[in-house]
Amino acid sequence: MARNIPQACATLKNGAWDRKLFSGNELYGKTLAILGLGRIGKEVALRMQSYGMKTIGYDPIVPAEVSKEFGVESLPLDKIWPQADFITVHVPLIPQTKHLINDDVFSRCKKGVRVVNVARGGIIDEESLLRNLKSGQCGGAGLDVFVEEPPKSEYYKELLNQPKMVCTPHLGASTSEAQLRVAEEIAEQFVTFFKGEGLVGAVNAGSLAVAMSASNKPWLILARSLGIVTSVLGSVSNIEITVQDPNMKETSFLPAAVVSGHLYGTTGDKNINLINAMPLANEKGIKLSVAKSDSVEPKTLKLTATVGSAKFVVVGKSASDNMGLLTSIDNNSFAGGLPMDGSLVFFTGTGSQAGSGFSSIEAALAKKNYAASALYRSTAGQDQVAWYVARVTPDTKESIDLSDSTGIKFISSKYF
Numbered sequence: 001m002a003r004n005i006p007q008a009c010a011t012l013k014n015g016a017w018d019r020k021l022f023s024g025n026e027l028y029g030k031t032l033a034i035l036g037l038g039r040i041g042k043e044v045a046l047r048m049q050s051y052g053m054k055t056i057g058y059d060p061i062v063p064a065e066v067s068k069e070f071g072v073e074s075l076p077l078d079k080i081w082p083q084a085d086f087i088t089v090h091v092p093l094i095p096q097t098k099h100l101i102n103d104d105v106f107s108r109c110k111k112g113v114r115v116v117n118v119a120r121g122g123i124i125d126e127e128s129l130l131r132n133l134k135s136g137q138c139g140g141a142g143l144d145v146f147v148e149e150p151p152k153s154e155y156y157k158e159l160l161n162q163p164k165m166v167c168t169p170h171l172g173a174s175t176s177e178a179q180l181r182v183a184e185e186i187a188e189q190f191v192t193f194f195k196g197e198g199l200v201g202a203v204n205a206g207s208l209a210v211a212m213s214a215s216n217k218p219w220l221i222l223a224r225s226l227g228i229v230t231s232v233l234g235s236v237s238n239i240e241i242t243v244q245d246p247n248m249k250e251t252s253f254l255p256a257a258v259v260s261g262h263l264y265g266t267t268g269d270k271n272i273n274l275i276n277a278m279p280l281a282n283e284k285g286i287k288l289s290v291a292k293s294d295s296v297e298p299k300t301l302k303l304t305a306t307v308g309s310a311k312f313v314v315v316g317k318s319a320s321d322n323m324g325l326l327t328s329i330d331n332n333s334f335a336g337g338l339p340m341d342g343s344l345v346f347f348t349g350t351g352s353q354a355g356s357g358f359s360s361i362e363a364a365l366a367k368k369n370y371a372a373s374a375l376y377r378s379t380a381g382q383d384q385v386a387w388y389v390a391r392v393t394p395d396t397k398e399s400i401d402l403s404d405s406t407g408i409k410f411i412s413s414k415y416f
């Protein structure tokens with residue numbers, strides 16, 4: 001842009017030899033303003049310093065001492081405009097950065113200021129840019145990104161054909177080396193995620209990275225498993241999550257974890273995850289909330305699920321990084337806790353029928369070629385109803401229908 005190379009190249013190819021027309025400017029000794037001093041802004045600064053440019057900049061997050069280390073003097077925007085010979089933007093496109101460079105800014109800059117946008121279309125107001133290129137207030141523009149990509153609207157013909165405009169079709173990351181690095185990075189992120197070692201670089205799930213941290217993983221597993229248990233209760237419209245453990249600091253991921261379990265338990269859809277669970281819950285009208293309890297029970301979560309006009313309380317405790325224990329449903333407790341893993345079948349029966357209840361379950365499972373590797377019975381409530389749960393072997397992800405079992409009421413089977 002400073003040396004008019006694309007324009008000179010194009011005219012030479014057309015047979016012209018215009019040496020005077022394309023005389024340019026040196027970068028040496030000029031001031032470059034860099035807006036956004038993140039990964040790219042910093043690298044731009046280091047490279048342009050080697051041309052002898054003075055680098056000034058602005059970034060609300062990067063402290064002045066830090067930018068000083070890479071040779072950028074941090075200044076407020078109103079001090080930047082009158083000093084800049086060149087301005088380059090390396091910020092995300094967010095409401096605060098839309099039209100960051102506009103008519104007002106151009107009017108505060110030196111006549112002939114040159115601007116570069118290789119970040120996102122719209123950070124420089126394109127209509128203002130056209131006006132200022134035409135008036136000469138802007139002495140040149142380099143654009144790799146556009147509000148409309150590809151830029152088809154009529155007004156782009158005028159903007160892109162301005163003599164001082166150098167433009168490329170969003171080529172910033174288009175090198176074989178960069179594409180290879182992106183592919184490797186994404187593959188590594190998948191491997192890390194599936195090994196359960198955490199999540200790096202997800203932009204659409206802030207809470208996901210938090211959820212996958214080593215200290216939060218047991219909570220994640222517990223919340224999801226209890227969410228699956230709520231799917232046994234029926235059509236749930238609301239789940240209140242109560243954290244009983246004061247040591248639990250970060251709770252933002254709990255609703256997504258609980259409802260991912262609930263929706264997976266309800267639909268069997270294995271594609272439900274921490275990212276899509278909340279939007280799906282919204283679609284289904286399921287509401288979630290989180291509160292901290294005054295009572296103190298280490299590693300314990302309580303879910304209160306609303307089904308119609310009834311409320312059911314499900315409580316669990318973290319047993320390890322990979323497993324939670326169900327300690328009670330509706331105040332009916334499981335002595336020692338029920339490990340929530342593998343295939344579990346849920347029944348209700350009367351508290352007094354213990355032995356006969358278990359043999360009914362075993363008989364019903366045998367008819368379907370399954371056996372029970374463990375049987376659990378909760379305490380009975382005031383109505384004398386207790387929960388019975390069988391761990392099924394062989395393990396199966398299929399749902400098992402034991403509704404024809406006699407002597408005990410089949411509720412549901414779930415794979416944890």
Ligand SMILES: NC(=O)c1ccc[n+]([C@@H]2O[C@H](COP(=O)([O-])OP(=O)(O)OC[C@H]3O[C@@H](n4cnc5c(N)ncnc54)[C@H](O)[C@@H]3O)[C@@H](O)[C@H]2O)c1
Nearest residue numbers: 036037038039040041058059061090091092118119172173
């Ligand atoms: N043209 C291309 O092909 C291409 C290639 C890669 C990246 N990009 C774009 O380049 C931009 C920068 O990428 P990056 O990797 O350096 O991002 P980054 O997140 O490392 O840095 C962005 C910086 O902008 C700062 N910032 C946010 N709001 C600001 C504001 N109002 N004023 C000043 N600074 C502000 C942030 O604090 C951050 O330090 C992004 O928009 C990215 O999408 C474009």
Ligand SMILES: O=C(O)[C@H](O)COP(=O)(O)O
Nearest residue numbers: 118119170171172173174
């Ligand atoms: O954000 C980016 O990485 C760049 O704008 C590149 O976008 P692309 O992957 O569409 O080339």
